[in-house]
Amino acid sequence: MIPRRPYLLRAMHEWMTDNAFTPHVVVDAAVPGVDVPQQFVSDGKIVLNVSLSATHGLAMGNEALSFNARFGGQPQHVHVPMTAVLGIYARETGQGMLFSDEDGPDGPPTPEGPSSGPDGTHPSPEGGDDRRAHLKVVK
Numbered sequence: 001m002i003p004r005r006p007y008l009l010r011a012m013h014e015w016m017t018d019n020a021f022t023p024h025v026v027v028d029a030a031v032p033g034v035d036v037p038q039q040f041v042s043d044g045k046i047v048l049n050v051s052l053s054a055t056h057g058l059a060m061g062n063e064a065l066s067f068n069a070r071f072g073g074q075p076q077h078v079h080v081p082m083t084a085v086l087g088i089y090a091r092e093t094g095q096g097m098l099f100s101d102e103d104g105p106d107g108p109p110t111p112e113g114p115s116s117g118p119d120g121t122h123p124s125p126e127g128g129d130d131r132r133a134h135l136k137v138v139k
Contacts, residue, residue, distance in 0.1 A: 002062065003062075003082065005082050005083075005085065005099050006060060006061065006062045006063075006082050008097060008099070009025070009060060009065070009082070009085060009088055010060050012088045012096060012097055013050065013060065013088065016088075016090045016096075017051070017052060019090075021090035021091065021092050021093060021095075022049060022051045022054075022090065022091040022092060023049075023050050023051055023088055023089075023090060023091075023096075024047050024048065024049055024050065024088065024089055024090075024091050025047070025048050025050050025065065025080070025085055025086075025087070025088045026045060026046075026047055026085075026086040026087045026088075026089075026098075027045060027046050027047075027048060027080050027084050027085060027086065028044065028045060028084045028086055029041040029044055029045060029046050029084070030044045031081060031083055031084035032081075033064075033079070033081045033084070034079070034080055034081065034084045035077065035078060035079040035080075036048070036078055036080065037071040037072075037076055037078075039071075039072075040071060045086070048069075048078065048080075049069075049091075050065070050067065050088075054069055055067035055068065055069050056068040056069065062082070063081065063082060064079055064080060064081050064082060065078075065079075065080040065082065065085060066078060066079045066080070085099065086098060086099060087099055
């Protein structure tokens with residue numbers, strides 16, 4: 001069966017863009033094949049602004065997310081395998097979706113409340129192995 005993650009990612013990105021929100025993706029930078037600016041990786045993760053105005057050549061295929069963007073004024077190509085995308089959320093509201101480790105037939109995780117950290121811009125997953133989403137349900 002084809003994984004749902006790329007379809008859900010594209011749908012959430014479109015919804016956020018249509019509502020004039022700024023979509024951000026949370027990426028596990030340790031996954032093989034991830035090509036992101038390492039100086040911006042924190043605790044093995046990086047949050048990327050994937051708005052149409054922040055990226056050039058944004059492609060969200062079934063296998064990977066890729067685009068060109070500037071980081072610290074320097075142009076860089078970004079490539080993220082879909083398995084490394086942990087979630088997507090709107091910077092302004094924290095609404096979005098976290099993806100489970102396995103995109104199995106039982107369905108995506110159920111969001112439960114806001115996800116932004118103390119500064120309101122980055123998700124703050126709980127410590128330990130409990131990585132349940134803390135996002136608001138998008139209806």
